[in-house]
Amino acid sequence: MLNINxxxxxxxxxxxxxxxxLKIKKNNIHILMGPNGSGKSTLSYVITGKPKYKxxxxxxxxxxxxxNNLLPNKISKLGIFLxxxxxxxxxxxxxxxxxxxxIKKKKNKLKIIKKNLKKLKINKEYLKRYFNVGFxxxxxxxxxxxxxxxxxxxFIILDEIDSGLDIDTLNLIFKIIKEYLFLNKNSSLLIIxxxxxxxxxxxxxxxxxxYNGKIILTSNKIKKTINYINKYGYNNIKNIKLL
Amino acid sequence: xxxxxKKIKKNNYKYGFYxxxxxKxxxxxxxxxxxxxxxxIKSExxxxxxxxxxxxxxxKKLKYPxxxxxxxxxxxxxxxxYFSKIINNKxxxxxxxxxxxxxxxxxINNKxxxxxxxxxxxxxxLKTTYKNILNKKGIIFCSFNEALKKHSNLVxxxxxxxxxxxxxFYSCLNTSVFSDGSFCYIPKGVKCPIELSSYFRINxxxxxxxERTLIIVDEGGYLSYLEGCTAPIRVNNQIHAAVxxxxxxxxxxxxxxxxxxWYSGNNKGIxxxxxxxxxxxxxxxxxxxxxxxxEKGSALTWKxxxxxxxxxxxxxNFKSISFTKNFQQIDTxxxxxxxxxxxxxTIISKSICLDNSINTYRGLxxxxxxxxxxxxxxxxxxxLIGNKCISNTLPYIIVENSNSIVEHESVISKIEDExxxxxxxxxxxxxxxxxxxxxxxxxxIIKDLPLEFFLEAKDLFKIDFKNSVG
Numbered sequence: 001m002l003n004i005n006x007x008x009x010x011x012x013x014x015x016x017x018x019x020x021x022l023k024i025k026k027n028n029i030h031i032l033m034g035p036n037g038s039g040k041s042t043l044s045y046v047i048t049g050k051p052k053y054k055x056x057x058x059x060x061x062x063x064x065x066x067x068n069n070l071l072p073n074k075i076s077k078l079g080i081f082l083x084x085x086x087x088x089x090x091x092x093x094x095x096x097x098x099x100x101x102x103i104k105k106k107k108n109k110l111k112i113i114k115k116n117l118k119k120l121k122i123n124k125e126y127l128k129r130y131f132n133v134g135f136x137x138x139x140x141x142x143x144x145x146x147x148x149x150x151x152x153x154x155f156i157i158l159d160e161i162d163s164g165l166d167i168d169t170l171n172l173i174f175k176i177i178k179e180y181l182f183l184n185k186n187s188s189l190l191i192i193x194x195x196x197x198x199x200x201x202x203x204x205x206x207x208x209x210x211y212n213g214k215i216i217l218t219s220n221k222i223k224k225t226i227n228y229i230n231k232y233g234y235n236n237i238k239n240i241k242l243l
Numbered sequence: 244x245x246x247x248x249k250k251i252k253k254n255n256y257k258y259g260f261y262x263x264x265x266x267k268x269x270x271x272x273x274x275x276x277x278x279x280x281x282x283x284i285k286s287e288x289x290x291x292x293x294x295x296x297x298x299x300x301x302x303k304k305l306k307y308p309x310x311x312x313x314x315x316x317x318x319x320x321x322x323x324x325y326f327s328k329i330i331n332n333k334x335x336x337x338x339x340x341x342x343x344x345x346x347x348x349x350x351i352n353n354k355x356x357x358x359x360x361x362x363x364x365x366x367x368x369l370k371t372t373y374k375n376i377l378n379k380k381g382i383i384f385c386s387f388n389e390a391l392k393k394h395s396n397l398v399x400x401x402x403x404x405x406x407x408x409x410x411x412f413y414s415c416l417n418t419s420v421f422s423d424g425s426f427c428y429i430p431k432g433v434k435c436p437i438e439l440s441s442y443f444r445i446n447x448x449x450x451x452x453x454e455r456t457l458i459i460v461d462e463g464g465y466l467s468y469l470e471g472c473t474a475p476i477r478v479n480n481q482i483h484a485a486v487x488x489x490x491x492x493x494x495x496x497x498x499x500x501x502x503x504x505w506y507s508g509n510n511k512g513i514x515x516x517x518x519x520x521x522x523x524x525x526x527x528x529x530x531x532x533x534x535x536x537x538e539k540g541s542a543l544t545w546k547x548x549x550x551x552x553x554x555x556x557x558x559x560n561f562k563s564i565s566f567t568k569n570f571q572q573i574d575t576x577x578x579x580x581x582x583x584x585x586x587x588x589t590i591i592s593k594s595i596c597l598d599n600s601i602n603t604y605r606g607l608x609x610x611x612x613x614x615x616x617x618x619x620x621x622x623x624x625x626x627l628i629g630n631k632c633i634s635n636t637l638p639y640i641i642v643e644n645s646n647s648i649v650e651h652e653s654v655i656s657k658i659e660d661e662x663x664x665x666x667x668x669x670x671x672x673x674x675x676x677x678x679x680x681x682x683x684x685x686x687x688i689i690k691d692l693p694l695e696f697f698l699e700a701k702d703l704f705k706i707d708f709k710n711s712v713g
């Protein structure tokens with residue numbers, strides 16, 4: 001599904017991703033971990049085509065299509081979805097009038113939106129509120145998942161969806177994500193997180209460690225890797241290869 | 244016509260068409276003879292002719308104003324025709340006008356949208372609707388010309404009391420040559436049941452449009468008034484210099500909304516209307532005037548809808564969105580003159596600035612020595628898109644007593660790339676994303692628009708941003 005090959009990325013004259021390779025197949029869940037500033041969010045921005053992140057070498061292939069130079073809205077239309085770590089606010093625009101734009105061609109917009117609101121246990125009064133304005137951290141994250149459900153993407157990147165969430169919201173969000181993957185068998189997931197508890201919420205098939213803009217470890221021994229990180233942190237990360 | 248031009252017209256300015264219609268147009272130039280001719284063709288009372296001549300005499304002595312933030316070639320007032328009237332009584336003409344009305348999407352003879360409209364085409368009011376229904380309530384709504392004949396005393400009593408001809412260069416010019424306009428009187432205690440409106444259309448390519456609006460709302464009355472305007476796409480600049488006077492007597496309320504959508508010139512800065520307007524209202528005890536404006540068109544705008552808060556506890560509001568693109572220049576704002584005790588004013592100005600345009604807010608808040616315990620709140624927000632536009636905020640504040648409160652807030656922001664990227668990530672393209680953000684920015688004011696007659700709100704800021712953002 002997603003194939004990143006020998007990727008180099010530059011922002012403001014600084015190279016922040018160096019020779020990165022990543023392969024994610026259909027119907028797979030991958031976890032991406034790494035210390036602060038290792039390039040995790042950068043990678044998610046590069047995949048989704050954020051301007052100013054310049055690819056100087058390498059390829060990103062999504063479903064056999066090279067997406068390196070596509071506009072971000074075109075990449076979104078291919079079915080790539082990113083939940084933002086810090087979702088933006090738009091004053092003056094209601095939730096409903098924003099969400100409508102996501103399913104322009106569908107006839108029963110309100111019905112689709114309301115159905116998904118219910119799943120997330122969001123009061124439908126929220127549709128009248130301005131987009132993310134005055135929302136709590138948890139409400140903003142729920143709004144991200146709401147848009148995921150509405151857009152029905154094929155490849156989902158969760159960028160620290162779990163930061164700052166209470167236990168009930170966390171449970172609810174992962175329950176919904178698992179259900180989504182169950183119903184959309186071809187979809188895949190990349191989870192970017194700092195939370196080593198993640199394995200209690202979802203079963204992944206691979207874990208990657210990003211360090212200094214490079215993936216230094218890819219393993220299917222999720223538990224073992226995470227235990228190692230819990231014990232030694234990222235400082236002795238080079239030895240992790242011995243696992 | 245070249246296909247490309249057709250396309251541009253279609254995309255950017257729906258109202259840029261020209262109605263090919265026979266009309267009687269005065270020769271170019273301004274002089275005593277022309278003014279007498281205007282007066283004669285309208286067979287108006289003698290006192291108004293004298294007023295015109297008096298104003299003209301004064302105007303000739305006035306210096307050409309150049310204090311504003313506008314750059315343009317000096318206007319030659321002898322290259323303008325001051326009167327143009329379509330030739331009546333021809334079936335063909337009628338059809339053309341009906342077609343024009345349709346194209347402009349005006350609610351004449353529209354039973355669903357109940358709004359009375361005074362349609363001014365070049366120098367003359369062509370039609371005023373719902374007159375009879377309004378008459379039953381004692382409301383007078385007619386063209387200025389008709390008012391001069393039928394309600395001469397009312398006009399005489401109030402004309403020039405809020406905007407005297409000596410007020411400024413353009414009000415003086417307007418007083419000399421004005422051709423028509425709208426007149427409205429709401430009697431004591433009457434709440435006008437429908438929206439009233441004026442629609443100004445410039446059609447002829449040589450004329451300047453000079454119209455006057457005079458609105459009087461008697462004690463305890465209420466009126467919501469809407470004004471719209473458009474003009475054909477042309478390479479030459481045409482001038483529009485109007486005067487609007489509002490009189491809000493004791494306990495009355497006037498809400499005056501404008502959607503100014505004159506042709507704004509092309510993306511090289513060629514063509515467009517020069518819009519020099521003097522709008523002012525006076526509020527007596529407990530009266531309230533709200534100016535609401537969407538300034539979207541014109542190559543140049545010079546406009547300061549103001550309130551003289553004469554009465555005790557009188558209220559003045561000014562809410563404005565000015566939207567400039569290409570080489571448009573807008574110098575707009577308001578004057579709030581507090582004379583009465585405990586008077587209150589609120590100013591909310593939002594400007595959105597694209598391309599090479601210049602967008603200036605210029606406002607005066609003056610609290611008189613006797614206007615004790617008065618209050619003003621001013622908020623000026625500007626949103627800049629791209630790197631070449633200029634936005635200015637020029638507040639003038641004069642407070643002559645010690646127990647009044649004046650607050651001023653001013654924020655200038657650039658559209659954040661993060662917001663656009665977020666929308667992009669949801670599959671929304673850049674243009675649409677900008678439209679969403681701009682609409683959000685303007686929502687405070689758009690939501691107060693009475694009804695969307697002349698322009699659907701969703702079309703307001705639907706523009707081609709391709710040139711604006713790299």
